Amino acid sequence: MNQLNMEHSEDEEDPPLAVQIQNHDDDDESISHQSSSVGVTLITGYLGAGKSTLVNHILSSQHGKRIAVILNEFGEEIGVERAMINEGDGGALVEEWVELANGCVCCTVKHSLVQALEQLVQRKERIDHILLETTGLANPAPLASVLWLDDQLESDVKLDSIVTVVDAKNLRFQLDKQRGSSSSPEAYFQIAFADIIILNKVDLVSAEGSGALEELEEEIHNINSLADIIHSVRCQVDMSKILNRQVYDTARASHLESLLEESRSLSTKKLHDSGVRTICICERQTIDLDKTRIWLEEILWEKKYDMDVYRCKGVLSVQNSDQLHTMQAVRELYEIVPARKWENEEIRMNKIVFIGHNLKEDVLINSFRACTTD
Numbered sequence: 001m002n003q004l005n006m007e008h009s010e011d012e013e014d015p016p017l018a019v020q021i022q023n024h025d026d027d028d029e030s031i032s033h034q035s036s037s038v039g040v041t042l043i044t045g046y047l048g049a050g051k052s053t054l055v056n057h058i059l060s061s062q063h064g065k066r067i068a069v070i071l072n073e074f075g076e077e078i079g080v081e082r083a084m085i086n087e088g089d090g091g092a093l094v095e096e097w098v099e100l101a102n103g104c105v106c107c108t109v110k111h112s113l114v115q116a117l118e119q120l121v122q123r124k125e126r127i128d129h130i131l132l133e134t135t136g137l138a139n140p141a142p143l144a145s146v147l148w149l150d151d152q153l154e155s156d157v158k159l160d161s162i163v164t165v166v167d168a169k170n171l172r173f174q175l176d177k178q179r180g181s182s183s184s185p186e187a188y189f190q191i192a193f194a195d196i197i198i199l200n201k202v203d204l205v206s207a208e209g210s211g212a213l214e215e216l217e218e219e220i221h222n223i224n225s226l227a228d229i230i231h232s233v234r235c236q237v238d239m240s241k242i243l244n245r246q247v248y249d250t251a252r253a254s255h256l257e258s259l260l261e262e263s264r265s266l267s268t269k270k271l272h273d274s275g276v277r278t279i280c281i282c283e284r285q286t287i288d289l290d291k292t293r294i295w296l297e298e299i300l301w302e303k304k305y306d307m308d309v310y311r312c313k314g315v316l317s318v319q320n321s322d323q324l325h326t327m328q329a330v331r332e333l334y335e336i337v338p339a340r341k342w343e344n345e346e347i348r349m350n351k352i353v354f355i356g357h358n359l360k361e362d363v364l365i366n367s368f369r370a371c372t373t374d
Helices: 051-060 113-121 141-149 171-178 186-192 202-206 212-223 253-263 289-300 361-369
Strands: 038-045 067-072 105-109 129-133 157-167 196-200 228-231 276-283 308-317 323-330 333-341 350-357
Touching: 038 051, 038 113, 038 141, 051 067, 051 129, 051 157, 051 196, 067 113, 113 129, 141 157, 141 323, 141 333, 157 171, 157 186, 171 186, 171 212, 186 212, 186 308, 186 350, 196 212, 202 212, 212 228, 212 276, 276 361, 289 308, 289 323, 289 333, 289 361, 308 333, 350 361
Parallel strands: 038 129, 038 157, 067 105, 067 129, 157 196, 196 228
Antiparallel strands: 276 350, 308 323, 308 350, 323 333
């Protein structure tokens, strides 16, 4: 395997050459588990948006980090479920790991992501971070769910964040094309599930006038008000802005709280024809945790109100508890955990942001109110 297998577009450069690593002997000396969980960043985006350019930038930069990049070759026709199965040593589904000049490593995965991750964390050399480039999957949610709360992976790896690369020049065209589409709106999915959005090729938009980029940002935040937006040219971004963000770490409640505070004013005022938008609901009354779990499960699992929730994040004020609880959900998977103590002077408030399709603000507010303790 002489070079990385990435999708190509006219404006993206060739991937860096790689040198094949010699196979390690399977002895105790060559296999040592990571001392702590390694963060995994999912990279998604339209063909031509700049995903390969971003990966290329990371693999060729002298950042002092040992980053592993997994390039998948499984598409929708194989299915994510198949990709999650560890088929064992006989599967031979993972190509050779290759090492680059700056210490990063790379492989191509045909089917089993779990197998690739297990091989990776067992390597002798310490890995600082893992990038998973999701070519062939329009919707990153199933992979995100597996990396976030899947028992197969135990504690070796953890989902760090979902990064979506968008083409600033063509984004509005892509959104307009899929607006009102009855099929899965790929561009909306990728923005809705993102924690970080790299608005690439901003130099091509800046020439159109001072307000063009601001309008694009508003369009993005109408779909997903929780995402951080980073401007870039040829995906030249500061690594600290996309790696080790710990978005799904329950210990980082303060980051989630600040996002929710900003989102209170960002709930979508203009409903897209596609119906993909952000809604933020707030409630001062303390809530019954069991009722809230049932309420959330009815929305996520049973689609009780005919709403399709892609993501939700929130902070909860729970009855008879001095702990602020955080809530996160990706599709059907959710987690509610105590994060920290409420401060004495703090106003205890439930705040939940929903991102999804066909969301009904009045229904969410009224049904959640039924979970409160009068």
